[in-house]
Amino acid sequence: MTETQKCSCGQNEPKRIIFPCAGQANVGQIINLAAVQLTEEGYGTISCTALLAIGAENLIANALKSDEIVILDGCPMLCAKKIAEAQGLLPGQHLILTEIGLTKGPSKSYTDKDIETVVTACWKGEGRLDTSLISHKKNDEKDTRHGCSCSSNCSSIR
Amino acid sequence: MRIEVLGTGCSKCKRLFANVEQAIKDSNITAEVIKIEDLDAIIERGVMLTPALFINGTVMAEGRIPDVKEIKAMLTE
Helix, strand or coil: CCCCCCCCCCCCCCCCEEEEECCCCCHEEEHHHHHHHHCCCCEEEEECCCHCCCCCCCHHHHHCCCCCCEEECCCCHHHHHHHHHHHHCCEEEEEEEECCCCCCCCCCCHHHHHHHHHHHHHHHHCCCCCCCCHHHHHHHCCCCCCCCCCCCCHHCCC | EEEEEECCCCCHHHHHHHHHHHHHHHHHCCCEEEEEHHHHHHHCCCCCCCCCEEEEEEEECCCCCCEEEEEHHHHHC
C-alpha cells in the first residue's frame, strides 16, 4: 500500500463515513485496503459494515451525523448498499468496483494499482449520486472557515 | 481561464491537481493551470488552509478537495 504523508491539509473536508463491503473476493479485499488508505489520507473514516448490519445504534447515529455516507461495493450484489439502506442510511456516494474497470475473481490477488484506482475514484467523486454535498458547501460554508474547532464562520477575522 | 492550485505538495494537493486536470479534460476547455507550492506565496494569497483552488483569481475552495463534478460546475460558472 502507498505510504501516506501526514499533514494538516484538508481541514475543511466534509465529515464522511465509509462503509466497505469487505467481501471475500479480491474486490472486497481491495475495497477494505482502499477504505483504510482513504481514512489515512483524510477523505473520511472507515467504519464497520458488519456492525451496521446488526443495527448498532451508535454507529447509525454517527453515520446520520456525518456530512456524507460513502458506500464501497465490490460487485453488483451491492451488499454494503443494501445493508446501509436496511438501516435507513442513504449514500451520497456509491462506488462499485466492477464498474470502474476492476474484475471480480477468480484470483484473490490484487496490486497496489488496484487500490489506488479505488482511492482515486473516490477523490474524483466518481460514485457521487447527487449534488447535495456540493450545494451544502456552497450555501452554508463558502470555504471561509479557518480550521479552528468552533465550527462557526470565521470570515470576519480575515 | 487561469486556474491555480495552492498547496505545499502533499498527497491532498496532488489529488486536487489531478481532479482539476480531469475536470478540464472533461469540460473540453483550454485553461492555464498553475501549481503554487511556495509557502510564502500561498500565505501572500491569504490562504490559511491548503489545498486551495483559485479560478481567475477568485478562491473557489480552501482546505478541501472538490471532486471533478464540482470543479466542472465551477469552471462553467
